[in-house]
Amino acid sequence: TTRIQGKERRTKGRKEVCGYPLSIFFIVVNEFCERFSYYGMRAVLVLYFKYFLRWDDDLATSIYHTFVAFCYLTPILGAIVADSWLGKFKTIIYLSIVYAIGQVAMAVSAIHDITDTDRDGTPDNMTFHVVMSMVGLFLIALGTGGIKPCVAAFGGDQFGDHQERQRRTFFSVFYLCINGGSLLSTIITPILRAQECGIYSQQKCYSLAFGVPAALMLVALVVFIVGSGMYYKAEPQGNIMLDVCKCIWFAIKNRNRHRRKQYSKKEHWMDWAEEKYDKLLIAQIKMVLKVLFLYIPLPMFWTLFDQKGSRWTLQATNMDGNFGALIIQPDQMQTVNPILILTLVPIMDNLIYPLIQKCGLNFTPLRRMTVGMLLAAIAFVCAALVQIQIDTTLPTFPSASQSQMKLLNMALLMLTLFLHRFKSFLDLQASNEFLTFNEETINVSIGNPPVTKLITLAKEKLSEVLYSICRVNVEMKEYMFQLSDHYFFVHVRFVNGMKKTVNISTPAANFGLISSLSYSNYSLFKNGKTVFTIQSGSQACDFSRDFGFGSSYTFFIPSTLVFGESCHQSITAAEDIKPNSVHMALQIPQYFFITAGEVMFSVTGLEFSYSQAPSNMKAVLQAGWLFTVAIGNFIVLIVAELAKIPKQWAEYLLFACLLLAVCVIFSFMAYFYTYIDPMEIEAQFKKKDDEDEKDLKNKKRS
Structure with a gap:
C-alpha cells in the first residue's frame, strides 16, 4: 500500500498530454524503433547466412533458429535482473547499449572490400565475418x-490508478507499434539488401540491410534516454520467479526427506512447502503449475511457426516473385504475416467468434488453441505441396557417387560422346542439360577422322568440357556460377564463333572484347528485359531477351552472323539453368493458415494464461510462455541437423504430422482441464487468514 501511494504521489505531478503521461510517448517511439531494428535484421538473416557466408540450407536454418531460441530464453534473465537488482529503467538502458553494439557488429560483419573479396563477390576472409556475425x-x-x-x-x-482507461489504450498502441515496426522493416530491409554495393556489383548490400536496423536501435536508445527525467522509476521489489523456484525446490527436498515415512502423504506435493512458506503462495504456485503443465505440448506449434523466417524464405528463393508492376523479394514474403495479423485479429474478435457463439458452440480458449494448431499443420501441408511443385522445376544435382558434365563445342567440327549412348553436337552447340555419369572417366571424340580425349570427372561436381578450335586442346572447368545467388541474378555469357573479335555491351554491363572462337565469363543481370549490343569494328546490331529469376544462358554468335536488324534471328541460346517458374503467390495460402493459427493460438493463449494466473504471478506464466517459443526453435535444430531428410517436402510433412500428434495430446489435456478464477481462490485464502488472525487475537485476549 505504501508503494502504491508513493507511486501516486510521484505520477500526479508529471506532465500530461490529453490525459496521458508525456513520458509514454518516448516509450512508444522507443518500442517502434526497437521492433523495426529486430525484425528488419531478422528478415534478411537466413539469406545472409546462405548467400554471404555461403552456408547450406540446413546450417543456415539451424543458426537462425538458435538465435531465435536465445531471444526467447533471455527474457527470463532480463526479468530477474530488473526485478531483483537494477530496476526496469537501468535494465532497459544497459541492455539497449548491448543490443545496439550487437546490431553494429552485424553491419560490420557484412562489409567487404577489394582485399577481402574474390572474383564472384564472395568474402575470402570468412573467419572474420563469421566471428563478427556470431558475436553480434x-x-x-x-x-x-x-x-x-x-x-x-x-x-x-x-x-x-486514476488513468486506467489511458493505460488500456497505451497497451493497444504499444502492440500496434510492435506490428507496425515489424511490417515496415520487413518491407524495407529486403529492398536495402537487394541494392548493389561494394567493389563488385553482384554483391548484395547486406551491410546496408543490417546498418539501417543498427541506426534505428541507436535512435531507440537516444529517444529513451531523452525522456529519462519524465519517467516514474519503480525500485526493484524482488523477483517473484525466484521466490517460486525456491518454494518449489523446498517442497521437492522436503518431500524426498519424508518419502519413506508412513505418515508422509499429502494431498498435493507442493503442500510439503507449508513448513516454511505461506499457504497463499503455495496455492498460487499450484495454479501456475496447472497452467504450465498445459504448456508442455505447445513448443511444437512454434517449431512450425518460426520456420516462415527460415525454411519458407529459402523456399521463396526458388520461386518467381514477379507480380507485374511489383517485384517481391523472397524475404519480403514475410510481410504477409503482419498484414494478415492486423486484418484477422479484428475479424476474429468481431465476426468469427461472435458468430460461433451465436451457433451455440462453446468455443473455449483451449479449443481455439487446438484449432490454431490444426491450421498450422495445414499450412505446412500447403508448403509441402508447393515444394513438390518447385522440385519438378529444379535441376537435378549429382549425388556423392555421381558427376555431371555439360559439353560446349567451339571446334567447328562434329563432337561425339560415346558412353552407353551416342550423343553428337554440332559446332557452336552445347548440351541443353547436364549429363549425369556414374563413371570416373569418359571418352569424347571430335572430327573425322576422330581425335579422342579421355576426360576425368569430379564427383559431386558440376563441370563443363569446352573444345576449342585446336583438336587436342580440351579445357575442363567447374560450373562456378552455381555458387552465386541463384534467385537474385541472371547469369549470361557469350560464345564468339566469328573469325573476328566482337564487343558485347548493355546499359548495365560490358562483356568486353571476345576474341574469335572464344567465350566470355558469366555476367550477372537482374530479371526482366535486357538489350545487348554486338559490335565488330563499325558494324553493330542489337538483340533483346527477357530473363526470369535464377536463370542462366549461353548465347552463341555464329560465323555467318549478318549485322543488321535481323541479327537476333541468327543468335542461338542454350538454357543452362531454367528460370524459376513456380510463382511466389502460391505461398500465400500457407501464410494465411499459419497466421490464422497464430491468431487463434498465440493471442488466445496469452489471454488464457493471463486469466488463469494469480495476480502476482502473471510474469511467471509470461516467462513460461516465452520459454515454449525457445524450445520450439530448438526442436527445429534437432530435425534439421539429425533427421537429414533429403526431400524438403517430406520434412514439411513430418513437421505437420508431429504437430497433429501433439494436437491430439493437447486436446485430451484440455478436455480434463478445469477453468478457475484465481481472484476467487486468493480471496478465500485471504479470508481464511483474516479469520485465523482474528481467532488468534481472541485467544490472546481470553
Missing part, C-alpha cells in the same frame, strides 16, 4: 530478450 547475434539476443519483459511493464508503471 549473441549481443542482440541478450539485448532484445533482456528488455522484452521490461519495456511494456515500464510503460504501464507511468500511469496512476
